Structure formats: C-alpha cells, structure tokens
Amino acid sequence: MLARYINSPIGREWVSKYASQQVGQANLNGSKLRALGIPLPPPTEQIQMERILDSTFARADRMEAEAARARKLLDRLEQSILAKAFRGELVPQDPNDEPASVLLERIRTERAKAPKPKRGRRKASA
Structure with a gap:
C-alpha cells in the first residue's frame, strides 16, 4: 500500500516537495519519511481494495x-x-503452366546467352 500511495499523484507531490536531489537522484531520509502522513481507509475497505487489485493483476x-x-x-x-506458398498449395494450379524446373532452366539459358558487362577500373579524373 505504501508504494502505491507514494506513486500516486498526492504521494509524488509530497516526495518532490521534501526530497533532496543529489547527483540527479531524489533522496528521502528516514526522519522525513516518518513525517509522511498516509490516509488509510477502514480495514474492511482496505481488504476489499486488495482483493480487487489482486483480481485485476491476475486477469492482466x-x-x-x-x-x-x-x-x-x-x-x-x-x-x-509460407511453406504452402512455396509448395504451390495456396491456389489451384493451372495445368497449362510450365513446371518451375523448366522455367528456371529457361532463365539460366537466357542468362548464359546474354553478354556480360565489362568490369574494369575507372580512370581517375584529373
């Protein structure tokens, strides 16, 4: 309950008012913390709140x-x-389509016939 209260808007406001900053970190010593007044509901309401919170966290x-x-x-x-797509099982296959092996062989043949571009060093511009 204390952690929930300190993280509430009221608790954060109190901490920012009484905490000292050292190297960018807030610090509260024990005597300052003892001065923190925590409003508590009646015990029956606390139990009910605890049950609701536990139930909510369990559901989460x-x-x-x-x-x-x-x-x-x-x-x-x-x-x-993806596996079905690569096996060609996602859509009905057209029996008039050529098999993939024939298509790949045709692509290889066409690539082999195509002239290869020359690769060389570029001249440095002066």
Missing part, C-alpha cells in the same frame, strides 16, 4: 499469457502459410 497476467500464446500461434501460422 492471464491476458499477457494468452497474448504470448497467440503470438506463438501466429508465428507458426505464418511459417505454415
């Missing part, structure tokens, strides 16, 4: 775990879709 933890599981499933789904 469950949601975080569920999101992690969903990310893993999405990764596997992406890999599966």
